[in-house]
Structures are given as structure tokens and as C-alpha cells.
Amino acid sequence: MRYEMLLSEAFSEGIHVSEEYIEGNRIKGLYSDNVIWISDKLKTNTEKYCVLAEELGHYHTTEGDIIDQSPIVNRKQELRARLWAYEKAVSLSKVIQAHKLYIRNKFELADYLGVTEYFLEKAIERYKEIHGLTVNHNGYTICFEPLGVIEWFE
Structure with missing residues (x-):
């Protein structure tokens, strides 16, 4: 359900999301030019939700090609995208809601x-x-x- 909601959010932002074969086992998702590719090797919607959240983080926070993680500026952009995903999926407010439940x-x-x-x-x-x-x-x-x-x- 959450994955489908995030797909809908991506669509409303003008982002096309496609589940595709991605070479290798390390890369689970990629973002470029308003397209997000999610590895078709991911088995659950929970895994897909986490990857989609991070790739949306790249849409919102990243500039340029950061696949090469050796430059520090690229690593910082990767961290920013992940933080965006964490704040989206595991916000402090949601942690408090869980406590109340x-x-x-x-x-x-x-x-x-x-x-x-x-x-x-x-x-x-x-x-x-x-x-x-x-x-x-x-x-x-x-x-x-x-x-x-x-x-x-x-």
C-alpha cells in the first residue's frame, strides 16, 4: 500500500517509475531525468518502497551524475537523498505515533x-x-x- 502511494506521488511529480532488470546485485534503484528504475530482483513492496523513497530523494536533492562515489561532493549528495528518504518513511513524528500505538x-x-x-x-x-x-x-x-x-x- 505504501509503495503504491509513493508511486502515485512520483507520478504526480511527473516522474516515470519502471521496474527493470539492473545489471549486478548492488544497485537496487537509479534515478535520472525524471525516470526511476527499480530492480526487478526486489521481491517485496516493502523493499521497493525503501528504494523508491531513496530515488525520490535523489529527484528532490541531487544534481548531476553521482554514480561515481569517490568525490566527496557525490557522497554528500547520496547522504542528502538518503536523509530525504528517511525523513519521508521514518519521520520523527511517525516514531512518536508508533509509541502511542x-x-x-x-x-x-x-x-x-x-x-x-x-x-x-x-x-x-x-x-x-x-x-x-x-x-x-x-x-x-x-x-x-x-x-x-x-x-x-x-
Whole structure:
């Protein structure tokens, strides 16, 4: 369901999305000139959702050809695209919503958010790099290690 919603969002932005054979096993998706290719080797819509989110991140944040990741400027653009995807799929507000629904572990959280556990783990790592071990968001404190949400009383 989330994958289809993100496909619809891409379409409304004028982006064509195609599931195609992509040479090799490392590349799961590519973006160029308002076209996103998603590897037809991906088995689940959850995996496709995570890849599509990142490729949409490239649409919104990347300029030029960054396939060669040796220049630091290309690596920074890759990180920006991934952060866009993390904020789209694993936003701090969604983590708080999950807490309110009594979701208590990473497996349940990944399932609730419709992402893979790997994607969730990478999002948490990136949030730790940006915010440190905790962040205050909308009256809640989100702890990234161990993962949890603290609701403060007034």
C-alpha cells in the first residue's frame, strides 16, 4: 500500500517509475531525468518502497551524475537523498505515533512504517549522527540508543 502511494506521488511529480532488470546485485534503484528504475530482483513492496523513497530523494536533492562515489561532493549528495528518504518513511513524528500505538520493538516499528529492518536501522544511525543519542520533538524525547520515546508530563 505504501509503495503504491509513493508511486502515485512520483507520478504526480511527473516522474516515470519502471521496474527493470539492473545489471549486478548492488544497485537496487537509479534515478535520472525524471525516470526511476527499480530492480526487478526486489521481491517485496516493502523493499521497493525503501528504494523508491531513496530515488525520490535523489529527484528532490541531487544534481548531476553521482554514480561515481569517490568525490566527496557525490557522497554528500547520496547522504542528502538518503536523509530525504528517511525523513519521508521514518519521520520523527511517525516514531512518536508508533509509541502511542504501543509498538515496542524495532521489528514492529519497521512493520508499522512499512520499511525493512535494515532501512529502519540505517535511518536510526543517520538520526544519531545528526541529533546525538536523543532529540526533542513535539513535546516528546526520542532516544535512539536504546530506541524509545519519552513522554513528559506538564
